[in-house]
Amino acid sequence: MSHEERNTLVAILVNLSMAGWMTWRIAAMQGAGRFDGPDALAVWARTVLWVIPVGIIVTIAAVILFNIVFAIATRDENPSFVTDERDRLIGIQGMRVTLVVASAGFLGALVALALGAGTFAVLNAIFASFAAGDLLGSLAKLRLYRRGL
Amino acid sequence: MAARHRVANSIRRLRFDAGEMTQKELSEKVGVTRQTIVAIENAKYAPTLELAFLIARAFGKPLSEVFTFEEE
Numbered sequence: 231m232s233h234e235e236r237n238t239l240v241a242i243l244v245n246l247s248m249a250g251w252m253t254w255r256i257a258a259m260q261g262a263g264r265f266d267g268p269d270a271l272a273v274w275a276r277t278v279l280w281v282i283p284v285g286i287i288v289t290i291a292a293v294i295l296f297n298i299v300f301a302i303a304t305r306d307e308n309p310s311f312v313t314d315e316r317d318r319l320i321g322i323q324g325m326r327v328t329l330v331v332a333s334a335g336f337l338g339a340l341v342a343l344a345l346g347a348g349t350f351a352v353l354n355a356i357f358a359s360f361a362a363g364d365l366l367g368s369l370a371k372l373r374l375y376r377r378g379l
Numbered sequence: 380m381a382a383r384h385r386v387a388n389s390i391r392r393l394r395f396d397a398g399e400m401t402q403k404e405l406s407e408k409v410g411v412t413r414q415t416i417v418a419i420e421n422a423k424y425a426p427t428l429e430l431a432f433l434i435a436r437a438f439g440k441p442l443s444e445v446f447t448f449e450e451e
Binding site: 312 | 411412414418423424426
């Protein structure tokens, strides 16, 4: 398993964990009536905003940890961290999937808004579509690593 | 309808002829991952022209002896 393939696998695990945790947190906050007041959108934005730096830090920590565990498990004293042309090509294909899914989700959210859906639900749908785009892009990359370009 | 083509290669044989050069050794010579060499050998990835030349140079062979363009 190459360095970039390991990173892709870690990205999938982190994405699933973060998305699951965010879904639980937003649902819990909604249940507690935190989004009922006049500052509901500001509360939602503050909740979602800090997910970005936390996600980056968790991903970096998980990549380092996974690489250490992988090196120990495979008894590889000189693990390779090379990124090559195939990694870049697979990265572009994955990014394409991410963009298509996120764009479709954004468009769907705009249509829902035009049809009268609530702002809060639309914002959640946009956030979910970006998370789904990231996940599906990583899954597409993993599939390309396993089955070939 | 245009015929489908694929890039075939003789890397496995050339590695054997080069004293059983490992995939890892070849990958280090040309600066790619071992997985990319595996993918090229199994015809699951067609390398760029630059990488193809680097692989040919690693064996000291002309490009046409390492890679061939075949009809499927």
